[in-house]
Amino acid sequence: MKIKGLLFDLDGVIVTTEHNHFVAWKRTADELGVPFTERENELLKGISRIDSLKMILNLGNVFISDSEFDALLKSKNEFYLDSIQSLNQSDLLPGVFDLLIKAKFQGIKLGVGSSSKNANFILGLLGISDFFDVVIDGNGVSDPKPHPEVFLNGASFFGLAPTECIVFEDAASGIQAAKAGGFFDIGVGNPEVKELATKYYNDLTEFRLEDYG
Numbered sequence: 001m002k003i004k005g006l007l008f009d010l011d012g013v014i015v016t017t018e019h020n021h022f023v024a025w026k027r028t029a030d031e032l033g034v035p036f037t038e039r040e041n042e043l044l045k046g047i048s049r050i051d052s053l054k055m056i057l058n059l060g061n062v063f064i065s066d067s068e069f070d071a072l073l074k075s076k077n078e079f080y081l082d083s084i085q086s087l088n089q090s091d092l093l094p095g096v097f098d099l100l101i102k103a104k105f106q107g108i109k110l111g112v113g114s115s116s117k118n119a120n121f122i123l124g125l126l127g128i129s130d131f132f133d134v135v136i137d138g139n140g141v142s143d144p145k146p147h148p149e150v151f152l153n154g155a156s157f158f159g160l161a162p163t164e165c166i167v168f169e170d171a172a173s174g175i176q177a178a179k180a181g182g183f184f185d186i187g188v189g190n191p192e193v194k195e196l197a198t199k200y201y202n203d204l205t206e207f208r209l210e211d212y213g
Protein backbone atom coordinates (compact mmCIF):
# COMPACT_ATOMS: atom_id res chain seq x y z
CA MET A 1 0.00 0.00 0.00
CA LYS A 2 1.37 3.37 -1.01
CA ILE A 3 0.41 5.97 1.55
CA LYS A 4 0.43 9.60 0.39
CA GLY A 5 -1.39 11.35 3.21
CA LEU A 6 -1.59 11.21 7.00
CA LEU A 7 -4.55 12.57 8.94
CA PHE A 8 -4.23 12.99 12.69
CA ASP A 9 -6.82 13.39 15.36
CA LEU A 10 -5.51 16.06 17.75
CA ASP A 11 -6.45 15.25 21.33
CA GLY A 12 -5.00 11.93 22.44
CA VAL A 13 -2.87 11.48 19.31
CA ILE A 14 -0.75 14.65 19.00
CA VAL A 15 -1.19 16.01 22.51
CA THR A 16 -3.26 15.26 25.60
CA THR A 17 -5.41 18.06 26.97
CA GLU A 18 -7.68 15.75 28.95
CA HIS A 19 -6.46 17.14 32.25
CA ASN A 20 -6.99 20.72 31.05
CA HIS A 21 -10.61 19.90 30.22
CA PHE A 22 -11.02 18.36 33.65
CA VAL A 23 -9.67 21.50 35.35
CA ALA A 24 -11.99 23.70 33.29
CA TRP A 25 -15.08 21.58 33.97
CA LYS A 26 -14.18 21.45 37.65
CA ARG A 27 -14.11 25.25 37.82
CA THR A 28 -17.48 25.35 36.04
CA ALA A 29 -18.99 22.74 38.37
CA ASP A 30 -17.59 24.56 41.41
CA GLU A 31 -19.39 27.71 40.29
CA LEU A 32 -22.63 25.72 40.11
CA GLY A 33 -21.99 24.08 43.46
CA VAL A 34 -21.93 20.62 41.85
CA PRO A 35 -19.40 18.15 43.31
CA PHE A 36 -17.01 17.16 40.54
CA THR A 37 -14.09 14.76 40.70
CA GLU A 38 -12.15 12.59 38.22
CA ARG A 39 -15.00 10.11 38.59
CA GLU A 40 -17.68 12.49 37.30
CA ASN A 41 -15.20 13.60 34.67
CA GLU A 42 -15.19 10.06 33.22
CA LEU A 43 -18.81 10.62 32.19
CA LEU A 44 -17.78 13.50 29.94
CA LYS A 45 -15.21 11.64 27.84
CA GLY A 46 -15.97 11.79 24.15
CA ILE A 47 -19.09 13.91 24.44
CA SER A 48 -19.58 17.46 23.18
CA ARG A 49 -19.23 20.63 25.26
CA ILE A 50 -23.01 21.15 25.27
CA ASP A 51 -23.78 17.59 26.39
CA SER A 52 -21.02 17.76 29.01
CA LEU A 53 -22.60 20.82 30.59
CA LYS A 54 -26.03 19.15 30.51
CA MET A 55 -24.47 16.16 32.30
CA ILE A 56 -23.00 18.36 35.06
CA LEU A 57 -26.34 20.14 35.54
CA ASN A 58 -28.07 16.75 35.78
CA LEU A 59 -25.53 15.51 38.30
CA GLY A 60 -26.30 18.46 40.55
CA ASN A 61 -30.01 18.71 39.76
CA VAL A 62 -29.38 22.31 38.78
CA PHE A 63 -31.75 24.18 36.50
CA ILE A 64 -30.61 27.32 34.66
CA SER A 65 -31.86 29.58 31.88
CA ASP A 66 -30.69 29.27 28.27
CA SER A 67 -28.67 32.45 28.57
CA GLU A 68 -26.94 31.19 31.73
CA PHE A 69 -26.27 27.94 29.91
CA ASP A 70 -24.59 29.80 27.02
CA ALA A 71 -22.57 31.92 29.43
CA LEU A 72 -21.32 28.80 31.22
CA LEU A 73 -20.32 27.16 27.93
CA LYS A 74 -18.34 30.26 27.11
CA SER A 75 -16.67 30.51 30.49
CA LYS A 76 -15.76 26.80 30.44
CA ASN A 77 -13.95 27.37 27.16
CA GLU A 78 -12.20 30.41 28.64
CA PHE A 79 -11.07 28.37 31.67
CA TYR A 80 -9.80 25.72 29.25
CA LEU A 81 -7.95 28.23 27.06
CA ASP A 82 -6.39 29.70 30.23
CA SER A 83 -5.16 26.31 31.30
CA ILE A 84 -3.61 25.35 27.96
CA GLN A 85 -1.58 28.57 27.59
CA SER A 86 1.51 26.80 28.85
CA LEU A 87 1.39 23.96 26.29
CA ASN A 88 4.57 23.77 24.22
CA GLN A 89 6.55 21.39 22.03
CA SER A 90 7.56 19.28 25.04
CA ASP A 91 3.90 18.33 25.43
CA LEU A 92 3.81 16.53 22.07
CA LEU A 93 3.07 12.84 22.58
CA PRO A 94 5.96 10.40 21.89
CA GLY A 95 6.88 9.91 18.25
CA VAL A 96 4.77 12.76 16.86
CA PHE A 97 7.52 15.22 16.03
CA ASP A 98 9.81 12.63 14.39
CA LEU A 99 6.95 11.28 12.28
CA LEU A 100 5.97 14.77 11.09
CA ILE A 101 9.56 15.52 10.06
CA LYS A 102 10.02 12.20 8.30
CA ALA A 103 6.70 12.39 6.46
CA LYS A 104 7.19 16.02 5.44
CA PHE A 105 10.63 15.17 4.07
CA GLN A 106 9.07 12.42 1.95
CA GLY A 107 6.44 14.76 0.52
CA ILE A 108 3.57 13.07 2.29
CA LYS A 109 0.55 15.30 2.85
CA LEU A 110 -0.25 16.05 6.47
CA GLY A 111 -3.51 17.09 8.06
CA VAL A 112 -5.39 17.34 11.33
CA GLY A 113 -9.02 16.28 11.65
CA SER A 114 -10.34 17.22 15.06
CA SER A 115 -13.68 18.07 16.58
CA SER A 116 -11.95 20.67 18.76
CA LYS A 117 -12.78 24.25 17.85
CA ASN A 118 -9.40 25.20 19.35
CA ALA A 119 -7.33 22.93 17.09
CA ASN A 120 -5.45 25.71 15.28
CA PHE A 121 -4.70 27.52 18.52
CA ILE A 122 -3.31 24.36 20.12
CA LEU A 123 -1.16 23.48 17.10
CA GLY A 124 0.27 27.00 17.31
CA LEU A 125 1.16 26.55 20.99
CA LEU A 126 2.84 23.25 20.13
CA GLY A 127 4.83 24.96 17.38
CA ILE A 128 3.85 22.47 14.67
CA SER A 129 1.30 24.42 12.60
CA ASP A 130 3.64 24.69 9.63
CA PHE A 131 3.82 20.94 9.13
CA PHE A 132 0.17 20.68 8.19
CA ASP A 133 -1.29 21.19 4.73
CA VAL A 134 -4.76 21.36 6.21
CA VAL A 135 -6.43 21.60 9.61
CA ILE A 136 -10.09 20.64 9.74
CA ASP A 137 -11.53 21.53 13.10
CA GLY A 138 -14.91 21.62 14.81
CA ASN A 139 -15.72 24.94 13.13
CA GLY A 140 -15.88 23.61 9.58
CA VAL A 141 -17.75 20.34 9.95
CA SER A 142 -21.50 19.77 10.15
CA ASP A 143 -21.47 16.06 11.06
CA PRO A 144 -19.16 15.10 13.93
CA LYS A 145 -17.29 11.77 14.18
CA PRO A 146 -18.24 8.91 13.78
CA HIS A 147 -19.39 10.58 10.54
CA PRO A 148 -16.38 10.57 8.18
CA GLU A 149 -16.86 14.18 6.99
CA VAL A 150 -13.88 15.62 8.86
CA PHE A 151 -11.47 13.12 7.31
CA LEU A 152 -13.11 13.13 3.87
CA ASN A 153 -12.64 16.91 3.78
CA GLY A 154 -8.96 16.36 4.56
CA ALA A 155 -8.44 13.80 1.80
CA SER A 156 -10.26 15.95 -0.72
CA PHE A 157 -8.09 18.93 0.25
CA PHE A 158 -5.03 16.74 -0.37
CA GLY A 159 -6.50 15.64 -3.72
CA LEU A 160 -6.10 12.04 -2.56
CA ALA A 161 -8.40 9.06 -2.28
CA PRO A 162 -9.18 7.94 1.30
CA THR A 163 -7.46 4.63 0.52
CA GLU A 164 -4.22 6.58 0.03
CA CYS A 165 -4.43 8.07 3.53
CA ILE A 166 -3.91 6.82 7.05
CA VAL A 167 -6.07 8.16 9.89
CA PHE A 168 -4.56 8.10 13.40
CA GLU A 169 -7.15 8.09 16.17
CA ASP A 170 -7.41 7.35 19.88
CA ALA A 171 -11.22 7.26 20.11
CA ALA A 172 -13.68 4.63 18.94
CA SER A 173 -15.84 7.27 17.24
CA GLY A 174 -12.80 8.44 15.26
CA ILE A 175 -11.83 4.91 14.20
CA GLN A 176 -15.43 4.40 13.06
CA ALA A 177 -15.27 7.66 11.11
CA ALA A 178 -12.07 6.55 9.39
CA LYS A 179 -13.51 3.16 8.48
CA ALA A 180 -16.76 4.72 7.22
CA GLY A 181 -14.73 7.02 4.97
CA GLY A 182 -12.66 4.19 3.51
CA PHE A 183 -9.36 5.21 5.16
CA PHE A 184 -6.69 2.96 6.60
CA ASP A 185 -7.38 3.39 10.33
CA ILE A 186 -4.72 3.16 13.01
CA GLY A 187 -5.54 3.28 16.71
CA VAL A 188 -3.02 4.99 18.99
CA GLY A 189 -2.60 5.30 22.74
CA ASN A 190 -5.93 3.93 23.92
CA PRO A 191 -6.08 0.14 24.51
CA GLU A 192 -9.87 0.35 24.30
CA VAL A 193 -9.68 0.75 20.52
CA LYS A 194 -7.19 -2.09 20.02
CA GLU A 195 -9.83 -4.56 18.86
CA LEU A 196 -11.70 -2.10 16.68
CA ALA A 197 -8.73 -0.61 14.83
CA THR A 198 -7.14 -2.21 11.78
CA LYS A 199 -3.72 -1.57 13.37
CA TYR A 200 -2.86 -0.44 16.87
CA TYR A 201 0.20 1.17 18.44
CA ASN A 202 0.80 2.21 22.05
CA ASP A 203 2.31 5.42 20.73
CA LEU A 204 3.65 6.79 17.46
CA THR A 205 7.26 5.75 18.22
CA GLU A 206 6.06 2.24 17.26
CA PHE A 207 4.73 3.36 13.88
CA ARG A 208 7.16 2.91 10.99
CA LEU A 209 6.35 4.96 7.91
CA GLU A 210 8.50 2.54 5.85
CA ASP A 211 5.94 -0.21 6.49
CA TYR A 212 3.28 1.80 4.67
CA GLY A 213 5.35 3.25 1.83
Ligand SMILES: [Mg+2]
Pocket residue numbers: 009010011012013169170171174
Ligand atom coordinates in the same frame (compact mmCIF):
# COMPACT_ATOMS: atom_id res chain seq x y z
MG1 LIG B 1 -8.94 12.05 20.28
